[in-house]
Amino acid sequence: MKLTYLLAAPVALFAALPAMAQVMTPADYVKTAGASDLFERQSAQSVLQTTANANVRAFAEMMLSAHAQSTADVKAAAAKSKVAVPQPMLMPLQAELIAQLNDETGAARDAAYIAQQKAAHNQALNVQKAYAMEGTAPALKAAANKIVPVVQGHIAMLMKT
């Protein structure tokens, strides 16, 4: 019996390895989601300064409120999960994209905004789905689950523009 036990244990341990996820840490998720919301709000503000396109205006205004909401949801969940919420900061690429947007004018800024939004929402969906699936902090996982369909809704709208 003892022999079998000795033999089986390490094998079972290794067999279990492939299923183990290397999911983002709760702190990493909070930081990534915060940066993504900040990027959404800053780029919406940029395009709202110049756009003459009613559809772009409506979408950007929706982004301002939707991403204020997701920030609030993640903050509340982080408090429940006892994860510190740092002041959100743009990633270097996001800062570069905002700078690019600000240097466009008129219809070119609208077009750049929509192109950036399509890429950014796919990336946001990746992060939210990954955390919703295997996140380790239950409250944050629930927040991610709530955000996934919202992001999917935004992507569906962007497909029509």
Next chain:
Amino acid sequence: MHIRFTVKSAALAGMFTAAASISAQSPMSVNAPPPPPPAKVATMPARAAADMQAVLDQLPRLAAKPIETLTPVKARNQPSAADAAMAVMHAKRMSTAPDPAVVTMDMAYGPDPMQFARIYKPAGAPSGTPMPVIVYYHGGGWVIADVNTYDATPRLLSKQLNAIVVSVEYRHAPEAKFPAQHDDASAAYRWVLQNAQAWGGDLKRLALAGESAGGNLAVATAIYARDNRLAMPVHILSVYPIANSSKTLPSRTDSFNAKPLNTPMLGWFGYYYSKSPADMMDPRLNLVAADLRGLPPTTIVNAQIDPLRSDGETLAVAMRGAGDTVEQRTFPGVTHEFFGMGKVVRGAYDAEMFGIGKLKAAFDRVR
């Protein structure tokens, strides 16, 4: 003593078997940890031209992390080579907004949210004059990147060739593993054959194109069309395709440490997109061993500083051996992903003009 020893070695053997299966293929989660890194190779890649190097220099500035050390979800959110090229354009005070000479529309071709295509059309296209049609597949090793990342090439092809370009999105690995991407590529091809006329396309002037993993899909889809007796394209433009599963190709060693694509990343992609080691020998991946007879005239574009350079070079040899007409060119001083950077990289401009010229000639011959 003796018994204990035996048990330990048996356990050890079990561990090794399990470990081997871990390193071959990933689970289907985007949070699956990366495979162990391959043994290091010290070769330094060839020097890039100054304008190419300026693009590569943007990657650390944008905080790009090595893909081969990341989970798929983190890898998908890294700055891309296209982001780096746009940062160079911005630094030169060029506009990075999409060229308004081309308009786009997204349309689903299947039930999965990833099964859609972005259709590029010249903005001022007169109705009633049918345009050539190009089915284009983006790169990213079937794991990362999407139609947004690869906007430059389809937009340029549409503008320069006055063509409808259908940039096909497809399900990504590891959520959907090989051959899901090939299945989607051929489903999208069939969908284009059914719908292109309604969009103003002329199916007598049909071409397949793609970059990297998409360069593979362009050739693999032509093979699929031949085998299923579908309408054939008049030309294939395959830019640095994945085409050869040999691990001893010269470019795997000389460009082992190249950027933005290195040899460890190729292993990383394979770990996530394959279901079994046998997949790598499937002729849809290992194109050099496929039945390549009866394929349309093909242009293959390669970059000197690219672990996939030998794939394109050996594919050209294999296709010629099968009786196909192939023109292959390796552009010096440039790296993987250079195609589409023609506004800031001279070698890319030259390669784009080369590829566009070949497609134009193929379309013109039909008239």
